[in-house]
Amino acid sequence: MIIRAKVVATMDGPPIENGAVAVSGERLVDVGKFSDVAKKYSSVETVDLGEQILLPGLINAHCHLDYTCLRGKIPSQKSFTDWIHAINAAKAKLSLDDYVASINEGFAEAKRFGTTTIANLTAFPKLISQINEPIRTWWFAELIDVRDPRQANELVDSVVEHLKSRPCWGFAPHAPFTASADLYRRSEEIARRENVLLTTHLAESREEMAMFRDATGELYDFLKKIGRDMNDCGRRTPLQWVLQDTASPARIRPYLLVHLNELAGNDFKLLKETATIDSIVHCPRSHNYFGHSSFEFERLRELGFNICLGTDSLASNDDLSLFAEMRAFQKEFPDVSPHETLKMVTVNPALALRQENALGKIRAGFVADLIAVSLVSPTSVFQGLIDFEESVSWTMIGGIAQKAV
Numbered sequence: 001m002i003i004r005a006k007v008v009a010t011m012d013g014p015p016i017e018n019g020a021v022a023v024s025g026e027r028l029v030d031v032g033k034f035s036d037v038a039k040k041y042s043s044v045e046t047v048d049l050g051e052q053i054l055l056p057g058l059i060n061a062h063c064h065l066d067y068t069c070l071r072g073k074i075p076s077q078k079s080f081t082d083w084i085h086a087i088n089a090a091k092a093k094l095s096l097d098d099y100v101a102s103i104n105e106g107f108a109e110a111k112r113f114g115t116t117t118i119a120n121l122t123a124f125p126k127l128i129s130q131i132n133e134p135i136r137t138w139w140f141a142e143l144i145d146v147r148d149p150r151q152a153n154e155l156v157d158s159v160v161e162h163l164k165s166r167p168c169w170g171f172a173p174h175a176p177f178t179a180s181a182d183l184y185r186r187s188e189e190i191a192r193r194e195n196v197l198l199t200t201h202l203a204e205s206r207e208e209m210a211m212f213r214d215a216t217g218e219l220y221d222f223l224k225k226i227g228r229d230m231n232d233c234g235r236r237t238p239l240q241w242v243l244q245d246t247a248s249p250a251r252i253r254p255y256l257l258v259h260l261n262e263l264a265g266n267d268f269k270l271l272k273e274t275a276t277i278d279s280i281v282h283c284p285r286s287h288n289y290f291g292h293s294s295f296e297f298e299r300l301r302e303l304g305f306n307i308c309l310g311t312d313s314l315a316s317n318d319d320l321s322l323f324a325e326m327r328a329f330q331k332e333f334p335d336v337s338p339h340e341t342l343k344m345v346t347v348n349p350a351l352a353l354r355q356e357n358a359l360g361k362i363r364a365g366f367v368a369d370l371i372a373v374s375l376v377s378p379t380s381v382f383q384g385l386i387d388f389e390e391s392v393s394w395t396m397i398g399g400i401a402q403k404a405v
Helices: 034-040 065-070 080-091 095-113 123-132 150-164 181-194 206-214 216-226 240-245 265-273 284-290 297-302 322-331 338-343 347-350 381-386
Strands: 002-008 018-023 027-033 046-048 050-055 060-064 116-122 138-143 168-172 197-202 255-259 279-282 306-309 370-374 394-397 400-403
Touching: 002 034, 018 034, 027 034, 027 206, 034 255, 050 181, 050 381, 060 095, 060 255, 060 279, 060 347, 065 080, 065 095, 065 116, 080 206, 080 216, 095 116, 095 123, 116 123, 116 347, 123 138, 123 150, 138 150, 138 197, 150 168, 150 181, 168 181, 181 197, 197 240, 206 216, 206 240, 240 265, 279 347, 284 322, 297 306, 306 322, 306 347, 322 338, 322 381, 338 381
Parallel strands: 002 046, 002 050, 060 116, 116 138, 138 168, 168 197, 197 255, 255 279, 279 306
Antiparallel strands: 002 018, 018 027, 050 370, 370 394, 394 400
16 A cells, blocks of 8 residues: 655655655555655555654653553652552552553553554563553563572573563563572573563662662662662672673673663763663653653763663553653753654664664665654654654554554
């Protein structure tokens, strides 16, 4: 089929006025001016999207759909540790059926806001077989062994059978304060063997920094109380812990690092020297919810890192709209161009997921994952896209067009 729109924002060059794409099967086979594409495929059905902008489907680089049902249930807390107590108390009331419903609700919401690909962390890989995901999904098993690090190998191995039922998956050792060095190493070992991805939360809060660098603070006290071995604290930053304590002879790339809010001066030197990590995920509205230290976007960009945006979970956010994340990012970094901001939910996360030749752009040969939105600003296509605040009315995933429910 041919799909025509007032503007085609390819993310692969300037926007195309009165543009069109040709789709065959699940792939894009042509893109250009409508008149040119129509001549080549004159006998093909044409879908006219009218005055809308056609763009690549958005990619959410970090989310926890498990917790969609916790929207509005956890008010802002005095500390990050208090929030951990609050979410643990809320989770204790949930059944497995609640989690299935929560994940399904989250998928529907993400799709409604134009997300066609999502990197989703789940604490319950065994539930994946019960989910029929409506969008392209990377499933990451969120792994925690803080109470029993002796079981690291068994924990990683036990989730593989649930993950391998899906085409796109990986491991998510939760964070340095909840996942042992052995858990990180085993996750890397199996990820290397299976050629899958890794992600982790890192340097998220001031309390995490205080715990590892100074062996003090609420998080330190809480984890010591529940039995975590704290001998690795008091000497290094969280980043240094990950790069030094979990180092293996053949570290793999890419590692999607989530947050990186708390970095010391030596951390930037270490980041500059290492070639093991190249993608970072910032979650602007979750960041604001917690009141974390400023995200060092400019310095990380200057170091050459691939920076993406994510929504995080609804235990610390209002909805799963990446349009809203882009607007929050613009308030934080007004000097970043709208085009670069839009790349952080299209081109950049496609690269982070090793899909730079398939997703994130409208280009011949790429997967036909597309969305169409109303033209908000007639003077700036990219800013107009970021300013879009409604539900997306038309979506195509893998060449199959779907109207909003």
